[in-house]
Amino acid sequence: MIAETTLRPARSTGSDFAQLSKKIADSGLMxxxxxxxxxxxxxxxxxxxxxxxxFVLVGAQWWTLAVAGVLAVAFGQVALVTHDIAHRQVFRLRRPSExxxxxxxxxxxxxxxGWWQDKHTRHHANPNHEQLDPDVVPDLLVWTQNQAGAARGLPRLIGRSQAYLFFPLLTLEGFYLHxxxxxxxxNRSLKRRITEGTLLFGHFAVYLTALLLVLPPGMALAFVAVHQGLFGLYLGSIFAxxxxxxxxxxxxxxxxFLRRQVLTSRNVHGGWFTDIALGGLNYQIEHHLFPSMPSPNLRKAQVVVRRHCEExxxxxLETxxxxxxxxxxxxxxxxxxPLRRSTALS
Known part of the structure; x- marks a missing residue:
């Protein structure tokens, strides 16, 4: 929880974001x-x-697992582009974006x-809010000691050692997304359910058919494990x-709004390779303040945002x-x- 003194601004905050937004608009970064x-x-x-x-050229030999690693990166980059599209960084209008x-x-x-966009929109509205951000709802992991105290079943078991299990568990993230x-x-409230389902199952059908046409079953299973595992690890390592x-x-x-976004987010410094690997999400503070800003503009926006926060x-925070x-x-x-203490007491 953020300390009360941190939450209370030194002066009226009604125009803090408006002032920053004007600076950003004047700079042309939107x-x-x-x-x-x-x-x-x-x-x-x-x-x-x-x-x-x-994958087709290498064929049925174990070198195909190296190709699985390349495709894991490719899938991760597609996910990052999809993220930018969802935020209307690529297309201004809703229809071409969707x-x-x-x-x-x-x-x-x-x-x-559709599922991911709804979840991600709720995250942006209330980042790191225990009751409102779906990304910190206890599932396999617990994010606060209050959640640990109420944990039951698998989260209670995993929570004791979750820091050690975090990166291994990320290998399941790709499967979880599917x-x-x-x-x-x-969910009947999901828009374009038939279109979503047709495209989704179409992907699975083509993916599995390609694997089974090129690889024997055992090798195909190994390919799926390596590909989806590394894909999940890559995605999780971007968002963590x-x-x-x-x-x-x-x-x-x-x-x-300004403090809600800045105080719960962290930037990661680095050069062009970091920008490409993380898809611009290393400028997380700027992205949360201006989610529709094209990702290549975030580096320049950082200078304006950091100075405004200092004022x-x-x-x-940047690390x-x-x-x-x-x-x-x-x-x-x-x-x-709390889970480790309860184990020790028992």
Missing amino acids: GRRPGYYTVRISAVITLYAGGWAA MSGRIAGNAGIGMGF VAGVRALT PNHKGMPILTGEDRPD LGVAY SLAASYRQALRSLHRAGA
């Missing part, structure tokens, strides 16, 4: 970047298609676009540094990738403390 996205999407399509071409998002997400990587997307099809280990809000903790006395993982794992270890 403008679309069609050239950038044309190049980026073309590169991702090339990587994706090249990975599948290599259409291309479903093609990339459902058909491209087997991720239910299952969650299929389960969401039973953003909020894990940052303050968690609860109950009536409702700071203003307001709002803490702005290395390794330090972000350490902070996330320490937080997970602290959250599981």
Whole structure:
């Protein structure tokens, strides 16, 4: 939980974000970047298609597991492009955004676009809020000691050692995305359910057919394990540094929009390779403040946002990738403390 003194601003905060938003608008950083996205999407399509071409060329030999690693990266990059599309960074209008998002997400990587977009929208509205952010709802892991105290079943068992199990569990993230997307099809409130389901099951059918046509069953199973496991690990490693280990809000903790986004987010510094590998989400603070800002503009926006936060006395955190993982794992270890104590007492 964020301390009360942190939540209480030094002066009236009604115009803090408005002032920042004007600075960003005046700088032109909200403008679309069609050239950038044309190049980026073309590169991702090339990587994706090249990975599948290599899969066919290598054929039924164990070197195909190396191709599975390449395709895991390709799937991760498709997921990052889908993320930008969902935020209307690529297309300004809703219809082309949703259409291309479903093609990339459902058909491209087997991720239910409608389910994920709804979940991600709720996360952006209330990041790291224990009751309102679906990303910190206890599932396999517990994120606070209060959640640990109420944990039952598998979360209670895993929570004792969850910091050590975190990265191994990320290998299941790809499978979870597939299952969650299929389960969401039973929800009548999901828009375009037939389209979503057709594209989703179409992906699964083509994926499994390709594997079984090229590989014997045992090798195909190994390919799925390596490909989906590394895909999940890559995705989890991208998203874990953003909020894990940052303050968690609860109950009536409702700071203003600027503080709600900045104080619960963490940036990761690095060069061009970090920007590509993390898809611009290493500028998580700027992304949460301006989610429709094209990702290549986030680096320039960082200068404006950091200076504005310094003027307001709002803490702005940026670390290395390794330090972000350490902070996330320490937080997970602290959250599981009540479960370890209960085990020791019993």
